[in-house]
Amino acid sequence: METMESSTSVAEQKNDFPDRTVSEYVELSSNATQNEDELSKITIDITGRIELGTEGKQTFSLFLRELAPFISPGASLVDSAIVSAVTTLLCARIRFAEEENYRANIKDAASALLSLSLMKNFLKSDAVIILDDFFRLSTSLWTQQIVATRLAVYELLQNLLTNHREELLKQDRIGHKLAEGFTGLAVPEKDATCLRHVFPIYVSLSKDRQAWGINDEDLEMIWDSFIRYYPIKIAAFGRKNADLSKPDPLILRELLLQCFISTSGYAQWSFPRLIDLLDVQSDVSADFKNDALKTLAACVKAYDQSTIDTWAPKLWDSLKFEVLNGENDDFISGAILVIRELTQKSTIAISESAWTNDTPLPPFIINLAAEMSQRLVEPAQRYTPQCAKILSAVASVNPFTFHAIVRLILARLITVYQSLDTTAKKDNMVRLFNDLIKACSISLQGHDLVNGSHKQALKTLRALQSPLVEIYFEAMSQPVTSDADEIKLRMTTMKGLSGLFEIPDYITTKQGVLVEGLPVFEVSSFLSEYEKGTIVDSLSKVVLVALPSNAEIYVQAIAALRTTAIHDPRMFAKITLENFLEALPKSVASKAETEDIVHKLESLARIACGDLVVVSPAYEDSVSQNPTKCQLFFSFSNALLQKLESVIQHKSQGRYAFVIVAALYRGLLLFDAALDQHSTQGTNEVQDEGLERPNGVYGDFIIRLYRLCTQRKDNKTLNSTYIGLRHLPCGGEIFDDKFLTLVGKYAVAGLRSKHVPASASPLNWYSQKSSAGLNQDKSSKGEKPHDVWALFDQHIKYDEENFEQYNCVSGPTDKCSANILSMSLLAGSPKEVDHRLNITQAAAYMVRNAISKSNGASIDARMSFIYTLQLLVNKFGVLKIPTDSESSLVEVLRKHVQDAATYGDADAFRVYQTLAYVASAALLAFDPSHSMLIEMMIQNLQLPSRSIKVAQSFKILLAPSEVIAEKNACFVRPLAKGRLYALVIPYLITEYSKKENAVFRQSYLIALAAVLSYMPLQLIKADAPRLLPLLLAGTDVNNAGDDDQTKMDCITVLNNLIPEVPEVVEEHVDSIINRMVERVHNTMAEPSDASPPCRKMALECIRLLAVHSRPVVALKRKPRIMRELEVASNDVSRTVRAAADRARIFWFNVTDDEVKEDE
């Protein structure tokens, strides 16, 4: 730094000029723009103020304050001479800052200079003066400056470099001046905020070192300046209690990395430094070493090729050591990343479109391959897994590197494999082959399919295809025992086989004819048809064994077969599917045979429906008959439906048929989940593909299943037509309710799938009509009834007198059962479906069907009437349709409820059950009629002989339902719970205390428990003091047929309350313990009245008391509870014993110490 210069001439002039404000100067300069003499005077006047005597500090501060409005953003001093004068004045302040009187206000001066330098009128040559003056500051003065001052200076200097670059470049030896000046200032810098500005200055200088004229010596000066900060310690900056005013250390780390990579010139210092960090393991933390590897990768990527070529051998020596001998996976991955970057750099000059088999291979790859090869031929095979990592990393960089590795090493490895003497060694080598196969697919990604010379990569591999595939076939042919190595080898082999399927063969890909303006590509597979067939066949054999001996091998075989299928759906249809179908018997006679079929079909479903077909870009461009994404699912569903047709022709094959429908359903669920997964990844083409099918992706299969189990019949008694169950020549009861329910579930899942747009639903009447080829005469016979009722029968015609599918009051039974299918269609369809039905009438019929004494309906069929009724109420709003008061559904139900008083129990219970379900549907939809319906239920509680059953029916109101669910587009209003609470709970609490009749009191407890069991805790908490005694009473309720549901409900609510309201619970703690102990105590002499699940819950309640009671309260009860828990530890039920054990541990930990702490 230079010494201060004399300013005598300025000082001499000072007294000749009066003190003026900045405003006055500006005004004067505005008026004097045309008069150079005046301007000169003003300038001298301003400059003269530099000598301010003993009042300097104060006067200068005042000057800066006055100046501020004129240099704020947007403002501009009028004349460049004034700007320059002010700049000169400020620079002089900096220049003489070493003197006591000039030392103050460096920050303000720097800020003012920054503003001035951004002005249009700023004299560019002043940029050099500013730099010079700041570079002159002595280190001692600079280090005394606060952070804000240093920051202002760095900002100013950074701005000068950026905005006045051209002017600075004109200066002689500017590179040296900048390097020396900046490093001089930044050497003592330790503040993170300042470093955030210092690092970019270094980056700017180094990146453009040629232009700035920074020589190696200057560059080393800069390197020495920033390398002092490497590596940046993240922890040192205190991530937890981070100072938000400081920059994130990760940002600093990134800025420092930018310094490293700003010029290849740093290689001579950066590589040795980073290699040292790798080599001196003991002194380096894991974080530093990872950072060093990342920095190395970034440097290799950024530096020019000639630099990297020079350093590659040295880097390789260090990196291979990390991979071959390393134990830390992060370090190995980091080293592999650097090796990939080295490989990439070594091939950067090779044109992707121009290389041939004769293009020379880069020395780096040749050396690497030679060394790996040497290690891999060692008989001990110690380094095979590590070599696999290196080779696959290099091979996957691009087609050229893949070609290089295959050419240099694969043939030799194939020979080595033949000489391996143990299964473990073979497994390692096959893993290496797998990695190379995977690398092939990765290296080809994103390359020109048809014209790229990367085809050469596949040609190179093809030369070795036969012996390579042979290795896999030989490995698959080896028997597998329980030996761990054999199992491993089999798994690895199967992975490799599926990997081979994933290699596309672009060698023979060629653009074919144009169809409708789009090119059609023909892409064949890399493997031959024979090879593919053999692979699929061998994998199928693994899956098709009756009971897989090893679950891991089975799962891997399924995964491998799925991969082969999604890459070649034709091969799946030709071999995999055929193999499975052949393995299915025509009929089954034993349970074991059925179990075997379940296993096979489960495997098939996982293979065919677990994923979408991979359609190559070439296929996607084509319009020919190429595979679609859904093809595997279609093939699977078609084949199983055909099988089902065949199976039902045989006698007593109901179970077999049921298994097949279960498999169809399983396939649909798996496939829909796969579609979900693809749509979350942003792929929507499947929906478009579904749209192309008139009935959506699943519609045709739903229709076929429905038609398979139904047929049109005549009801001679009523002289009407109806859809009943299909008559099979072999007789039997194939289409029982369980079968129909499963078919219904299939339909629901298919119809409500989000991948089937409403317009493509099979329930769309118009498209259905066209697809069925029907052209009915609407004027004479009317439209075909909706398929919800016609169940896809093509020949049914609408005629109210002859076709009332929903009227099952008098049976017959198969018509009742067919309603299971109709109900499922209504459940799966969207709310907006045009079901073309008088729903008021249908609902009235459903009530009559449900309570009919004469239709002979099975439980499932009767429940289907009730569910249909619920759907009509909740989803289709039948209660909202205006009707006369007598025919409204509520009044119809009220009449039936009144009549039920005279019925026998069984008939009356059907009415109460129907009422509860309708009330539930109305409540969940928040239909206004729900109050009346629930009121009817409450009234029925007064019936002495039936009040308990009625009380139990309260459980139906909020019970989770498969039908009235949001996924079926039903209304499930969250407010329903609060509403029910308000309607029922206060009433039950009051009535319980009023009534003395034991039966009624019990009924109220049952109803209370039934409702509370589904209530959110927030609602219950508020009433806890009133509810607790009733809940305790509920744990004692004994009623036949309830299977201690009430006890369990009460204990569940109690368990939920204990953590929430411990103070309320404490008031009843002895009562709770008494009740729970009564439930838990279960010995031969004194058996408990509670079931094992109930006893388990009671034990959980006891455990919670240990956790949530005050220690002093718990300790008093501990001896008794420990005695009871000891008894419970000898319970006959294992789950009860486990719960007792858990409770014992918690009570064991209740000690005097805790009481002391509590006190």
Next chain:
Amino acid sequence: MSGREMDNANPTILSISELPSRRRKDKDGVDGPEDFGIQAIMMAKPSYAMDPFYLSDYSDTDSDDSSLEPIDEQEVYDLIAPISDPEHPLSLASLGVVKLQDVHLTSPSDLTNPAALTRVLVELTPTVTHCSLATVIGLGVRVRLEQALPPSYRVEVRIKEGTHSSAAEVNKQLGDKERVAAALENANLMGILKKMMKPCME
């Protein structure tokens, strides 16, 4: 154990899936691929299974006491498997210290006599032959079993033959009731045992 060098700083660890835990299987609800899928679809209860009007037709088979489930070796193993090693934050089962095949149950010959005792023998395999914490581990296993099993079970914990250099001495300590009782009076030791038992509470 802070301030002390570990006896075995790098033990072999078994993965959770390899451990023969019945509790885990019950919790996961799976035993193999067949338990999902078609089998589950076929076994599904009807949608009205919880309807109180049909409840007795579909009550859970688990809800009655018709099936007796006597305590077996697996249950004893499940009780001690999650105990934490005092040296590593790992379970005794995952370190191979306790093994299912080393849990032995001897039922009394006269099953009708309620006072008859069942003998439980657990053999421990320390991770290294010089393990200085073998006694503490053995004590933990013993305390755990005495807490969890009914009073009619007599618990014996021993070091498996040939797995520890001072097996005889450790066995002597573990078999001495008075020594065990005295050890449990030691607050520090109880603190260690409580820490070891913590995973059993989860």
